[in-house]
Amino acid sequence: MQNILYLHAGAEMYGADKILLELVTGLDKSRFHPIVVLPNEGILKDKLEESGIETYVVEYPILRRKFFNPKGIIDYSSNYFKKSKEIVKLLKGRNIDIIHINTTAVLEGVYLKKKLHCKMVWHVHEIILHPRMIYKFLSYLIGHYADKCVAVSKAVKNHLIESGYVKEDLVDVIYNGVDSKRFNPDVDNKYLYDEWHVPEDALKVGMIGRVNAWKGQNDFLEATKELLKKYPKLYLFIVGSAFEGEEWRVIELKKRIVAIPEHNRIIFSEFRTDTPAIHSFLDILIMPSTNPDPLPTVVLEAMSSGTPVIGYRHGGVTEMVVDGQSGLLAEVNNPKDLENKIDQMLENGSYVEYGQKARKRIINYFSEEKFISNFSSLYSMM
Template identity: 60%
Template sequence: MKTILYLHAGAEMYGADKILLELTTGLDKKKFQPVVVLPAEGILKDKLEQAGITVCVIPYPILRRKYFNPHGVINYISNYKEQTNEIISYLKKNNIKVDLIHVNTLAVLEGIRLKKKLNVPLYWHVHEIITHPQIVNKFLCWCVNRYADQVIAVSGPVKKHLVKYGVNSNKIKVIHNGIDSNIFSPSVNSDYLYKEWNVSKNAVKVGMIGRVNGWKGQNDFLDALVPLLSEFDNLYLFIVGSAFQGQEWRVKDLKKKINSLPNHNRIIFSEFRKDNYAVEHFFDILVLPSTSPDPLPTVVLESMGCGRAIIGYEHGGITEMIKDGYNGKLVTPGDKVALRKAVKTCLSHNEYVKLGKNSRIRLVNQYSLKKFIGNFMKVYSEH
């Protein structure tokens, strides 16, 4: 049996968090023993423990913007060494002999030191396409190329980006994420949301789900789609998501903008929820307006599982997930007028119903959870 040490950047329940949960709980436990070390308490830790996964919280530093200054660099280096020593102490204390390290994000560099100290292979699972700041992108790609024994990219565009910035293509395998199509399904009951959000039963619902940050595109979503509220009396818009700790001002600004808009009574904002399977089922159309390339957005897979049409900007992983005209529509990144027209076309002719049915078919055939976990077990077995 191989013991795999997993390192991650948080303990929430967004895309990469969900993928880590699915992977560790889905492994064949006769062959693989997952041990997860997280930097903070949170819902991910609770769910891992409920699934019987060995999990520990050690507050190792995560590469964030707060460290991008001289004082921050000093703090990062000091905490980095101290907390990796804590991880080693935890493993020794619990007699855990690690065979392989799986780092689940570019924001976690602790795997580099642990690889050397434990003398085991490092697998780097890359969920990001970093476009700025370029100095950080180049540094991280150098780290991946220098220290990773195996790189797992979540999509072809992620691999292409890594290779462009110096990562050896022979090190990289593409393994698309998968989701449980029994949980994210057309048979989900989401009717309770009509009452919770005071939405009429004849409403057409268009929404987005994502972290409230500088690139997920909440402003593009509003700028593009609010004019449609005047054209479709039964249209409601939804934005679901929270900000990183310390960036709560982003949510405050977003709420202020929504309240200033015409027909804002038909714009629903909700911070992060635990029932995304119902929210995604509730929407008729999911919009992905990310202004930077989204590597392989889990929310798109989940909405496909629920049988929903997807409309988004044509860059990043969505270009592999959505066949334009088959299960959704893709438009030029940043073109809010084109985004509006794509949504309007779907609404005007009820095209979203057909696209949604095709989404479900595509999800089941290409992005199953069984295929995702099987691919990882095969890769783990190669070392």
């Protein structure tokens, strides 16, 4: 049996968090023993423990923008070595075969690989455009220390190779998977009509994602505000929270919503755990990320739920959505084109047919079973 140590950047329940939970709970426990170490308490830790996964919390530092200054570098470095040694002590006497780093924001694996004398898989979920120095630095670490790099999409793989530090044969592409039984068109969502005071004949268009600088909430509002006038039955939904310390982003978003005359048909909700119901509730999911999103889990979930996706034509969404078949893609960072694509799907009611094709595509190419099988094969070969 292989002991696999997983390091992750948080304990919430957004994309990469869900993928980690899906992977470690789905592995064949007669072949693999997962040990997860998280940097803080949270819902992910609770879910892991509920599933019987060996889980610990060690408050190791995560690479964030707040450390990109002289004092931050000193603080990060001090905590990095202190907490890495704490993890080594925690695992004393354990034979760790593989370290699986689940994000580029966690660098502790570099230290632990040497101390624990094991192989390393670096699982890359990000496309880092800025700061370019950080992109180059992380690419160097991946190329120099990883025994195998797993990219969540071809877009991520190509971005890593373009750095000049990561060789093509180091990187495998393993698409994330989704539980098509949990995310399906028949999930009960009736309670949402009552909770959000929405009529049952409403047209429901929404987005789900972290409220940050690039997930595109502003583009979503820009692309839909005129459509609210055209379609009296149209309701908009924005679901998501900001990082701790960036709550001001939510305040600003609410101000923008209130400034729209039809704001009584715009529902904002911070992070929720009932995403299967929300996906089956929506008629169309919008993916307006202004930076290329590597392989957004929310798109997998929506498509699995029979909900078509309209997004910008960049990043991993272009590998998930077949434009004109299982969804529509708009010109990058062009809210007007995004508006036209939404209008097109609403006007002819084609979102039902698009949604049916979207679910078929997920089952054929992005199943949870295929995702877990691919990682199991990778681990076995190391």
